[in-house]
Amino acid sequence: MNDFLLVLVVITALGFDFTNGFHDTGNAMATSIATGALSPRVAVGLSGVLNLVGAFLSLAVAATIASGLVDTNLVTLTVVAAGLAGGITWNLLTWLFGIPSSSSHALIGGVIGSTIAAAGGHAVQWHDLVAKVVIPAGLSPVIAALVAATGTWLLYRISRSLTEGARTHGFRIGQIGSASMVSLAHGTNDAQKTMGVITLALIVNKNVSATSNAPFWVILSCALAISIGTYLGGWRVIRTLGKGLVEIESPQGMAAESASAAVILLSSSFGYSLSTTHVATGSIIGTGLGKKGAEVRWNVAGRMATAWVFTLPSAGLVGAGAEALAHVIGGTAGVVVDLILLVAVAATVYLRSRATKVDHNNVNDDWTGSLAPAEPAAAA
Amino acid sequence: MSWINLTAIWKIVVFGLLAGAGLPAIFALGLLALSKGGRTQAAGADSADSDVVVGGNPAGIAAAAFCFLVVLAAIAWGIYEVYKIGHPAAK
Numbered sequence: 001m002n003d004f005l006l007v008l009v010v011i012t013a014l015g016f017d018f019t020n021g022f023h024d025t026g027n028a029m030a031t032s033i034a035t036g037a038l039s040p041r042v043a044v045g046l047s048g049v050l051n052l053v054g055a056f057l058s059l060a061v062a063a064t065i066a067s068g069l070v071d072t073n074l075v076t077l078t079v080v081a082a083g084l085a086g087g088i089t090w091n092l093l094t095w096l097f098g099i100p101s102s103s104s105h106a107l108i109g110g111v112i113g114s115t116i117a118a119a120g121g122h123a124v125q126w127h128d129l130v131a132k133v134v135i136p137a138g139l140s141p142v143i144a145a146l147v148a149a150t151g152t153w154l155l156y157r158i159s160r161s162l163t164e165g166a167r168t169h170g171f172r173i174g175q176i177g178s179a180s181m182v183s184l185a186h187g188t189n190d191a192q193k194t195m196g197v198i199t200l201a202l203i204v205n206k207n208v209s210a211t212s213n214a215p216f217w218v219i220l221s222c223a224l225a226i227s228i229g230t231y232l233g234g235w236r237v238i239r240t241l242g243k244g245l246v247e248i249e250s251p252q253g254m255a256a257e258s259a260s261a262a263v264i265l266l267s268s269s270f271g272y273s274l275s276t277t278h279v280a281t282g283s284i285i286g287t288g289l290g291k292k293g294a295e296v297r298w299n300v301a302g303r304m305a306t307a308w309v310f311t312l313p314s315a316g317l318v319g320a321g322a323e324a325l326a327h328v329i330g331g332t333a334g335v336v337v338d339l340i341l342l343v344a345v346a347a348t349v350y351l352r353s354r355a356t357k358v359d360h361n362n363v364n365d366d367w368t369g370s371l372a373p374a375e376p377a378a379a380a
Numbered sequence: 381m382s383w384i385n386l387t388a389i390w391k392i393v394v395f396g397l398l399a400g401a402g403l404p405a406i407f408a409l410g411l412l413a414l415s416k417g418g419r420t421q422a423a424g425a426d427s428a429d430s431d432v433v434v435g436g437n438p439a440g441i442a443a444a445a446f447c448f449l450v451v452l453a454a455i456a457w458g459i460y461e462v463y464k465i466g467h468p469a470a471k
Contacts, residue, residue, distance in 0.1 A: 057459070057462055057463055057466060058462055058463065058465065058466020058467070059466050059467060060465065060466050127383075130383060131383050131384070131385070135383065135384055139389065143389075143392060143393055143396060144396075144400075146393070146397075147393075147396045147397055147400040147401050148400070148401075150397060150401040151400060151401035151404050151405065154401055154404070154405040154408065155404055155405065155408045158405060158408040158409055158412055159408050159411060159412060161412070162411065162412065162415055166411075166415055166433050167411075169433055170411040170414075170415075170433045171408075171411070174404065174407050174411075177407075177451075177455075178404065181455065184459070188462065188466070251408075254404050254407070255401070255404055258399070258400045258401070258403060258404045259396070259400040259401065260400075261399075261400065262395070262396045262399035262400030262403075263392060263396045263400060265458065265462050266391070266392045266395050266396055266399075267392055268462065268466070269461070269462050269465045269466065270385070270388045270391075270392070272388070
């Protein structure tokens with residue numbers, strides 16, 4: 001047992017949870033912000049609160065992460081810390097480029113990479129990894145797109161006798177409800193992943209038994225971290241999802257959000273740790289397919305899909321590298337060096353992001369083919 | 381355990397369609413019912429710009445209220461089910 005190391009791991013895990021929050025605000029709120037159903041600041045505030053509530057809703061996914069993916073007897077605290085470093089690094093880089101990649105895959109990839117580096121491939125429960133992570137990752141966007149396309153078609157069909165103005169107005173109100181459900185679902189699904197990792201660290205450090213549920217303080221701190229991250233708002237990702245992929249009207253927004261919320265909540269109940277990002281993106285593409293004449297920017301979608309494929313291995317490589325480095329230095333000092341490097345990476349990414357700033361002022365500017373709007377926000 | 385849990389996928393697709401597409405469709409029916417009553421049409425040439433949602437027909441409003449209640453009840457039930465499944469100890 002090493003309680004100092006445990007504290008470091010818990011802090012790093014909460015740091016990951018925080019990046020998870022601001023990376024994924026867009027999953028819930030991008031479409032509402034894009035259609036004007038909610039102002040950007042109200043949207044992130046509401047989403048933050050509902051993420052907090054959602055985190056308390058279910059523990060099924062946390063169990064999958066804690067004891068379902070790697071052999072807890074072969075994992076050490078150093079391995080968990082290195083894995084988290086991999087996940088956080090990938091999250092920050094994709095955020096910098098405004099790519100809505102999966103925070104879940106970043107986390108899982110990082111932990112698996114560091115586990116392989118430390119103990120070899122046999123420490124990974126490959127079957128569960130494929131059955132509970134990889135296959136759901138491939139299927140979930142397709143299912144979400146199907147549901148969203150069906151919903152979009154139904155909504156336009158039913159509301160076709162309404163005036164344009166009444167329809168926009170009515171569905172904007174509906175969007176507030178559906179976006180709230182996505183935020184709740186996000187808290188339920190994603191906060192649990194960090195709960196799972198902290199529980200894994202507690203199991204490894206022998207603070208709790210291998211079959212334990214997440215203790216209450218873990219649930220509470222994860223809920224708070226993801227909710228604060230969400231509130232700060234990942235404006236860069238919000239912009240890509242809300243403006244870059246499909247030009248969205250309010251009925252499409254409501255259809256996309258309802259589809260995301262339903263698929264995420266159902267899957268969480270089955271303990272599938274699927275990516276809310278993949279689901280939200282699938283839904284948004286689905287609403288583009290379900291409406292006649294809507295344009296899906298496949299080049300943006302293609303760029304995202306590429307990032308998705310690279311997420312598990314890239315985060316895994318960083319996780320493995322961090323583990324190797326910590327191993328060479330040895331002991332607690334190795335982990336400390338890893339974390340100092342991680343903070344340096346975070347600071348660099350933050351400084352780089354200032355150069356092409358996206359915030360609540362310019363998040364909805366017209367899409368001109370690139371992330372940062374042509375006009376700098378200084379005028380606003 | 382098999383690679384693909386077909387039962388789970390089947391359930392996610394069916395319940396996903398019911399909740400994710402069916403509930404917003406009921407909401408849309410509510411909006412449609414709410415707009416009955418002619419106030420929106422009465423705006424004449426400007427009607428395309430009108431964003432008035434409530435038409436003023438009492439039967440329409442009642443039908444709309446019913447639709448919205450169905451949606452809210454379904455959401456509440458769904459959240460309760462997720463909570464129940466997600467806390468096995470609380471059974």
